Amino acid sequence: MTTSTVSDRIFRSVNPADRTDTVAEVPLGAADALLDVFRTAKQAHEAWAATPAPVRGRVIAAFGRLVEANAESLAGLVTREVGKPLHESRGEVQEIVDTCDFFAGEGRRLYGQTVPSEMPDKQLFTFRVPVGVVVTITAGNFPVAVPSWYLVPALLCGNTVVWKPAEYAAACADALLSLARAAGVPAGVLEVVHADGPTTFEALSRGLEESLVDKVGFTGSSEVGARIGELCGRHLQSPCLELGGKNPMIVAADADLDLAVQGALFSGYGTAGQRCTSLGTAIVHESVHGEFVSRLGQAVEEAVVGDPRADVLYGPLISEVFAERFEEYLTWIGPHHRVSGSTGRGRISSSNPRKGFVGDPEPGHFYHPVVVDGVRPDDRLFLEETFGPIVGITTYGTLDEAIDLANLPGYGLSSSVYTNDPATAFGVRRGLRAGMLSVNNSTSGAEAHLPFGGNGRSGNGSRQSGIWVLDQFTRWQAVNWDYSGGLQRAQIDTAQIDADPGFRLT
Known part of the structure; x- marks a missing residue:
């Protein structure tokens, strides 16, 4: 049984996919x-x-x-x-x-x-x-x-x-x-x-x-x-x-882009982006940036969203509180940003539908996934944790620049890098302040026998x-257990080594 004093304040926990279900x-x-x-x-x-x-x-x-x-x-x-x-x-x-x-x-x-x-x-x-x-x-x-x-x-x-x-x-x-x-x-x-x-x-x-x-x-x-x-x-x-976390994913020039897109889709939108390890910003090398954005946008557009009892990428946001916060995050999208795909924005409903949605969106906290390209280092979307199905994308030229961008928000929980070059992988490992790094895997995922945790704001x-x-x-x-029968004073009574201070090598 739960230990709690009876109170006239009752909290009603509801199904976020169907708010009529207590x-x-x-x-x-x-x-x-x-x-x-x-x-x-x-x-x-x-x-x-x-x-x-x-x-x-x-x-x-x-x-x-x-x-x-x-x-x-x-x-x-x-x-x-x-x-x-x-x-x-x-x-x-x-x-x-x-x-x-x-x-x-x-x-x-x-x-x-x-x-x-x-x-x-x-x-x-x-x-x-x-x-x-x-x-x-x-x-x-x-x-x-x-x-x-x-x-x-x-x-x-x-x-x-x-x-x-x-x-x-x-x-x-x-x-x-x-x-x-x-x-x-x-x-x-x-x-x-x-x-x-x-x-x-x-x-x-x-x-x-x-x-x-x-x-x-x-x-x-x-x-x-x-x-x-x-x-x-x-x-x-x-x-x-x-x-919390603002977890970066660095996509190097030599990355397997299909694999990187799979990782971004899972870590950015799994659990509707409501993980502390969810992907915050994809930091993509300028030479593959356009292709990565195109592939991720298509993957997000084709992803199945809806009733969490079905085979979907994600279901509803957890509660009304998180839904309201996510709507605030959407106001951070500025005119210099490029929203990828044509999946819609905001709450999914009969008047704002999503193609391929599973179930009835009306009674739940269901939201369109969002990909925001052109994120800048001084944007709130870059600097602050966004708890929901939204991923930012920015570019880099050199690895040092990518590492600086990854560390800039001040969080330090999870991170990932997609590359086939050991020098790049270990360079990122040395430079990132995150407590966890995945190489060619998503920012999300933990095993029971590996340390989990972060630094800085995380x-x-x-x-x-x-x-x-x-x-x-x-x-x-x-x-300390002394069985000598007398008082032995550490450091004071320690035996001294009888060395010859006048010894010199010849």
Whole structure:
């Protein structure tokens, strides 16, 4: 069950492909209710941390198996609640399974080190210890996969977790919690709270002040992430921040253009462009620019859009909020831009139709895909994240120029380069500030055993997934054990080497 105080404020989560379909109604808790959950998690922490790590690993393994057994139902719920095409929802659920498979084994590792001492009869050790209570706040574009990147390793490491999902993904969160409960995660060790943004921020501030919260994990916008980072910094905490991106794709002169277009189509318009790793700007060499624009424009025009239960490139935008923001992004298109193709612009409807649309667009948040050529370095379309099905294109002459353009917006999450030249690939790797680079692949895509995260406006350098995330959910503890029977003072009593200071080579 979801832990939340009954409230007269009810949030209604609706199907973005059919706004007449109510997926869930959840009460939004007040700040005091969230604090009560923080206290419950604090009380549950000692027993969970004392549970042997291999046992916690078996719980994580059971969780993965239950998700796998219920994969089709969970994927269907993801599609219904956030509008993600069913094939993407299935991939998202598989990401949870992969994450559990990886971290179940970490329950038998969580390695420390034995370190040699400079003193006799003395041993030095290091241990990983859990941080305590983790508060995780996630977005709804990946309503189950991205939360698992926090929940699974945090629980495996012996922490208790309070998860605040996006309100518009409430049903997905409750479903994932029920699977975790069935896998053996005790009440109090993992709790879900539903609340709006201001309430969550108030509760988080008070929870940090009262030492109820030991770690914050946040996935969302750079603006909100900056506020959370500032709040945590005042309490000498370092949050795990996974924020937005303006992810570049460099298309070199020798690139396989068909492959580059496939990558741009998937990363620019998959999930309706609502990924933190979505393609922002294609930076194309001037010698192939015209051909790339032509091919991408044709691919976008021919792409199938519509009912996410069908075989479509993308479905609706997640909610009315994202639809309104996307309409604002469309106003950034200026007279010096060239909009490629004839697919239309704005909301898809009977009066603004899209050829080949699948289903009925009227009850949903469906929008035409947009390709904007002629983007300049001082354009908002170039500098700012645009969460939706819109991709900008600009040109470059030299590789140094391409790298400068890729770094200019100040984000640093994901990137890609299409080339068959190793010197170009490694030159881009050295020059880009992004935390992730794909060579001849799209800007989107992650694997459970590879570090995920960004720099600059995309995050504070923290990483999720793989062994690297363990540093987010554990602290290093150093232990020295002196069994000499006397006081040995390091550095002071260290044995000195008897060298001959007058020795000279002849």
